[in-house]
Amino acid sequence: MNTNTLKIKAAEMRKTTWETIYRAKTGHTGSDLSCADILTALYFKVLHQDPKNFQDPDRDRYIQSKGHAVEILYSVLAERGYFPKTELLTYSQFKSDLIGHPTNHVNGIEMNTGSLGHGLGIGVGIAKAAKLDHKSYQTYVLMGDGEQAEGSVWEAAMAAGSFKLDNLTAIIDHNKLQISGPITDVMNSEPLDEKYKAFGFDVIQVDGNDIDALVNVLSANNTSGKPRLILANTVKGKGISFAENQAGWHHKVPTAEQYQQGLDELNAEIGRLSHE
Template sequence: MMDNLNDKIKGIRKSIIEMVTAGKSGHPGGSLSAADLIGVLYFEEMDITPENAGTTDRDRFVLSKGHASPLLYGVLKEKGILKEDIETFRHIDSKLQGHPNMNYVAGVDMSTGSLGQGISAAVGMAMANQLSKNSHRVYALLGDGECEEGQVWEAAMAAAHYQLDNLCAIVDFNGLQIDGDIHEVMNPTPLDEKFAAFGWHVICIDGHDLDAIRKAYQEAKETKGQPTVIVAKTIKGKGVSFMENKAAWHGVAPTQEECDAAVKEIEEA
């Protein structure tokens, strides 16, 4: 199972690089950093399949940091849900736009892009499930820079108030945003203490340790009476050595030569 999952995660990372290169724009750094988190989520935790992707009778995922759409498209491709050619990414008339659109792409549960709004939508989904006695869970991926948005904390307050224990947020804490180090741009830390103060159950992990990720999702499911947030320490650009821990790769497309080198490195890892 581990080898198969590793292959799937490599496939996600390769797709990220290939589509951003083909689109000549996009956000590789923060897509690569969360590939392990989302790989475990889609292949071992959530019950989404090509057959039920168009329904609400399943677990759902909101990419709150919508600019990381290559990550979402990559995992949907590996799951056999995405049918569009990833090389059309960000092209005119392509369904694979820079921010995901739920009206165009199967398996996209919320159109996102304006930071802070995705987690708010996820709170609404979780509340709807709670009211309708739908036992399925809702997951949302946020960026650490996104946590500078006030709307994130309004959503956090509401989720705790309504005891949404069917909601699990994941913070991709890679420490870098488009303008640089988050601590210098607008320091949102300590994220663990802030979420705890808002009434959330908090789990802090290494976001590239697959066993730690598995255990965190299990702990989130077992936590009752409050929502859970997984604060995952990650490496921006993970898997491509010349991109790792470099804010410059937040929103820049590789050249074809850089793409070929990155794909080779991912394949050989």
């Protein structure tokens, strides 16, 4: 896919997620929308995975530590063919496997996540196993910036740096907001770049809502000999004007009027990109 096609795909994934949340009357809207470009870059360009053979031992691994943003993950997995798109209609319904946090009952999901602070430790274990088994697959872990208040994140970071896991890429969805407000007010974890450097990471900052920049960074070979931290600067609620940079949209369902306005904005963006 070229850059413009990926931009269209990201907008379509936002639209699918917006529809899913409105239909289910539940979801982490702002968190989903901020990382849509990251997941689009990974699943449509970067990750070496086959949806029809997800158990391939040589596949790249992806762990979504910020598991509350599960609606965008389901949207992307369905679009890639890991399960039928019609299953999105069952999201958050009785007996559906598509629940409010990732579960490995769903094809394409490595680990159950959502209790914040666990994903990086899992990724460290997987990356270390690859080294021991002389495997070349890569491991990617997506975290939230509010999640950086969890002590287990830093234990895992220390291990990753100590083991020099250059096959591990940690990504922070750095939208600077969490459910109760700005991260600098709730529990200030800044400066994240300097802290990860001190733990032995090669740190790269990128516009996390720029598909082209994300693909370039995520697909580049890591020659540093260190684990890599992508500090992806994003906008919470990206793509829906009234939800952007609003902590209140961390977990919020749109009204009928808001839903239609958001749908109109996303359709307009898809139309604009389709004519470029």
